[in-house]
Amino acid sequence: MPLTTKARLQLFRTMLRIRRVQERIESEYMKDEMKTPVHLYIGQEAIASGVCSSLRDDDAINSNHRSHGHYLAKGGDLNAMMAELFCKSTGCSRGYGGSMHLVDVAHGNMGTSAIVGGGIPIATGQGLAFQMQKLDRVSAVFFGDGAADEGTLYESVNFAMLKQLPVVYVMENNGWAVCSPTATRHCGDNVFHKGAGDRLFTAKIDGNDPELVFDTAEKAVAHARSGQGPAFIECVTYRILGHAGCLQQDPKGYRDPAEIELWRERCPVCTYQRKLLELGVLSHSLLTELEAVISAEIDAAFEFARTSPLPTADVLHNHLFCE
């Protein structure tokens, strides 16, 4: 079923907002005000936006070191995220976490692990908790092709299939783990498209097509929510920027510039924008208005982050244990 105009605009707005936030972080990173390693999501926006649009507020997500897009798409507060990147006490993790450890309990984001593959079993356990409590909530987890190297993925999917857990595994295959291409680490296609048969919902899709991601995720989430067990979606995409930091910090020579150029042409935000303009869903005036609203919101978030107080040494020992 084709998406409604409202749903399409919402999807586009989410993607555009993530893109503009990432671009602003990238352009200001060298000022050294954000003293935290950032892993930017430029090029992969369709995945977080598409999947999170298929989730309810009370569904859980788990993310990874490249988490800004997931946090925002699930409903995370931009001010709290930017304050966290500025190491401020108003940050979502009060300055204890940084860019790699965002949290948003109100929207089911119970905390982000930066150990590759670490969030996968945690998401599986959240699915177990929902099932045990007979809640119809779903747990979705985003991870890269690097995490698909880790044993936790295979152990977790096995357990989720065994217990028929409501977990949606979303692999963002962006082609690179730091400077290592997928082809040197994976023996061909990943095992889930071959071995799991009809006991695991699987799909391998173009991760740069937001409507396809949304459509697939909606089916996967419905499958999981209805008690039919887990789902696995591989989204093929590309990391436009380097592994960490801003563009000028990315080491040269490990990727072919032509490859980057090819994927820049497949930019999910630009492509979707063009499509919606052609379809008449989006007008140039609406686009201008959207851009202005997002820009103002980002300005305000950076201002909030800059002017917020830094945590002081007297809170260093707080929060080790939950009282």
Next chain:
Amino acid sequence: MPWSRIKPDTNEPDFSNDVLLDNKAGRRIAYAEALNEALFQALSLDPRVFVMGQGVDDPSGMFGATRGLHLKFGADRVFDTPLAETALSGVAVGAALGGMRPVYFHNRPDFLLLAMDQLVNHAAKWHYMFGGAACVPLVFWACVGRGWGSAAQHSQALQGLFMHVPGLKLIMPATCFDAKGLMLSAIADKNPVLIIDHRMNFKQRGLVPEEPYTVPIGKGVIRRKGRDVTVVAISHLVAEAYAAAQELAEEGIEAEIIDPRTLRPLDEELILESVARTGRLVVTDTGWKTGGVTAEIGAMVAEKGFASLKAPIVRVCNPDLPTPSGYTLERAYYIGKDDIKAGIVKAVRGS
């Protein structure tokens, strides 16, 4: 006797300060029964509690600790797990974040090494790393093996590794009373708690009240009063140290035995107060000496109680070696009552 069939054949020393403290009537039951009763009561009292682990529903039921629980509470709340300690530990973390209270039986500390990523990188950090936004209330349990050729990968006492990690609570009980009370405290705690038990504890019977009760985490106890030397003993070595102290009393040495019960948080005050009276310290642990529990406790006393010390601190530990399998080598490897006696004499008489 194969280690898998250790039967309770000894009454633990009559420490009396456990049960009588609260004037609760105790029955003499086996260590495994005390643990089993704690789990049974926790599962009955709190619908969020569940028990998982490789073999928790098998006929031997984790040396008896989990025996029969699945029959009463069903396979949804007491279930076997795949042999995937890394991910299943993460599943426990996630279940805790999702509102449950998992108790994950890991059988042996050796297998906890496969769970280190989730225990150390995740569970221990979760509350701090997000500025207090989320809690991870879970219990991991493992039991140190010993004897019958358990060898290098089935008998490691790895508490030193875990004691090093901020954000984990680490419990090592020595009595049946504490096995039950500390298990119930651990389950009620809002933080990740690791309980490291010892197979030798399962040999003993002790007085345990039937009703549910908790033993505070972070509070040690004096098992024997003595004026001449403080002996801090861990896990089943409390009984060994007690036996050593009783024998030495005949030679005129009165040793005070401290059972810290919890290694992290450690009841430093209790130890320091004792050393202030005796002026001498022996620390004995089932783990290795270098960088381990005795090193930490010894350093703590040297740092905070140096003025009280009349003699160098003595440590009595297993040698810094993997555990050998053959029984003659095993006998040479493990420390016990006589080694602790020698340690006490050295601390008191200097040789």
